[in-house]
Amino acid sequence: MANTIQAIRGMHDVLPEQTPLWQYAETIIREILGAYGYSEIRLPIVEKTELFKRSIGEVTDIVEKEMYTFDDRNGDSLTLRPEGTAGCLRACLEHSLLNNQIHRLWYYGPMYRHERPQKGRYRQFIQLGVETYGMSGPEIDAELLLLMDRLWKKLGIRDQVRLQLNSLGTIAERAVYREKLVDYFHAHLEQLDEDSLRRLQTNPLRILDTKNPAMSEVVANAPELMAYLGAESTAHFNAITTILNELGISYEINTRLVRGLDYYSKTVFEWVTDALGSQGTVCAGGRYDSLIEQLGGKANHAVGFAMGMERLLALMETLETIPLAKPVDVYMVRVGEKAQQAGLRFAELLRDALPALKLQVNMEGGSFKSQFKKADKSGADFAIILGDDEVSRDEVGIKSLRDEQGQQMLSQSQALAFLQRYLLSR
Numbered sequence: 001m002a003n004t005i006q007a008i009r010g011m012h013d014v015l016p017e018q019t020p021l022w023q024y025a026e027t028i029i030r031e032i033l034g035a036y037g038y039s040e041i042r043l044p045i046v047e048k049t050e051l052f053k054r055s056i057g058e059v060t061d062i063v064e065k066e067m068y069t070f071d072d073r074n075g076d077s078l079t080l081r082p083e084g085t086a087g088c089l090r091a092c093l094e095h096s097l098l099n100n101q102i103h104r105l106w107y108y109g110p111m112y113r114h115e116r117p118q119k120g121r122y123r124q125f126i127q128l129g130v131e132t133y134g135m136s137g138p139e140i141d142a143e144l145l146l147l148m149d150r151l152w153k154k155l156g157i158r159d160q161v162r163l164q165l166n167s168l169g170t171i172a173e174r175a176v177y178r179e180k181l182v183d184y185f186h187a188h189l190e191q192l193d194e195d196s197l198r199r200l201q202t203n204p205l206r207i208l209d210t211k212n213p214a215m216s217e218v219v220a221n222a223p224e225l226m227a228y229l230g231a232e233s234t235a236h237f238n239a240i241t242t243i244l245n246e247l248g249i250s251y252e253i254n255t256r257l258v259r260g261l262d263y264y265s266k267t268v269f270e271w272v273t274d275a276l277g278s279q280g281t282v283c284a285g286g287r288y289d290s291l292i293e294q295l296g297g298k299a300n301h302a303v304g305f306a307m308g309m310e311r312l313l314a315l316m317e318t319l320e321t322i323p324l325a326k327p328v329d330v331y332m333v334r335v336g337e338k339a340q341q342a343g344l345r346f347a348e349l350l351r352d353a354l355p356a357l358k359l360q361v362n363m364e365g366g367s368f369k370s371q372f373k374k375a376d377k378s379g380a381d382f383a384i385i386l387g388d389d390e391v392s393r394d395e396v397g398i399k400s401l402r403d404e405q406g407q408q409m410l411s412q413s414q415a416l417a418f419l420q421r422y423l424l425s426r
């Protein structure tokens, strides 16, 4: 191995044995997004660095220390996207999608952050992002939460995640609160760690987000943002919790939940789990109306969330009852020169007639015995067998690889009908 090249630290391959679980989750995600009338948007992985500086904010962890930024050959500063919200909004503004229009969008793909790799935290990771535009009322915030609740149920992990909800109010409300918070922390400077002392200057709300257990007490006693919300923000928040109560979705109000990014207002939420250590947030989002103007658009409304696929899959890996697709249904064994030709022809005929059938043809040759070993190993349910005998009688053999029943000899059309019944019966 000394001379082989390894992947970049924190950037992982998804190997063939892992892809069925990914595909299973992806299929359900698409189904549920479809059930709520959301459309897919596909976005570039690289954007101008300026886009992230302007949207995420200069004093956030992402922009301060996590971005993969480089100059391209023209000398333009570009960045591998650390998240999708900014690019999605950039695209919608660029293509005038927000003029008196409502949108419910989603995207799916890799994001890049130069973080310290550990379980649930990688340098390339996959996010599902969901963004809605043009809706100011609390119902759309609630719809996103309903959609996620449905997703957890369908994926079988509803018991493992909890919804935490908070309101950050408007920018003006937050400014008043920010002063109170700064006063409070100044009175408790000796309890702040180095990170928090820095944040006190730049982004004091983020101190509430600390993962340092030594600071839990000083944070627990800090003033609460909820107390500084105006009537409109409070009504918006209460309307969301009323919908959740009516539809039986449980949640916790977490007044310390501030989220890492600068652009949120009013609603913020996280779906968290205790099963993944300190990488416990599976999905996070909120309302970010003000970002639209910040990126040069007209005043408008936006709510969205992003979900980390690796963390989601880590939760699903513990489940025992996932019906994962097999790569091969039927394995074709061919022995003899005529059988090789006839087999290829029959395989193509089967693929014409039964596009859903996963048929793998042995190409390595060898005896019946060695080919049957490979058939077993492939995980297929049936073997199709062609030897020169079968070919001379214009027949094929079919044998179950799951039970001890012997080989049946069938005409090609009988074999096709047999496999058609097999597909229907699954």
Ligand code: ATP
Pocket: 083, 113, 115, 120, 121, 122, 123, 124, 125, 127, 259, 260, 279, 280, 281, 282, 283, 284, 285, 306, 307, 308, 309, 310, 311
């Ligand atoms: P954290 O607090 O765990 O760093 P974050 O606030 O930086 O998360 P967001 O920017 O809100 O995360 O991203 C949304 C989701 O994307 C997270 O809840 C998580 O599931 C996933 N995510 C974020 N960063 C990573 C990463 N480095 N590796 C894997 N998943 C990630």
Ligand code: MG
Pocket: 061, 260
């Ligand atoms: Mg982070």
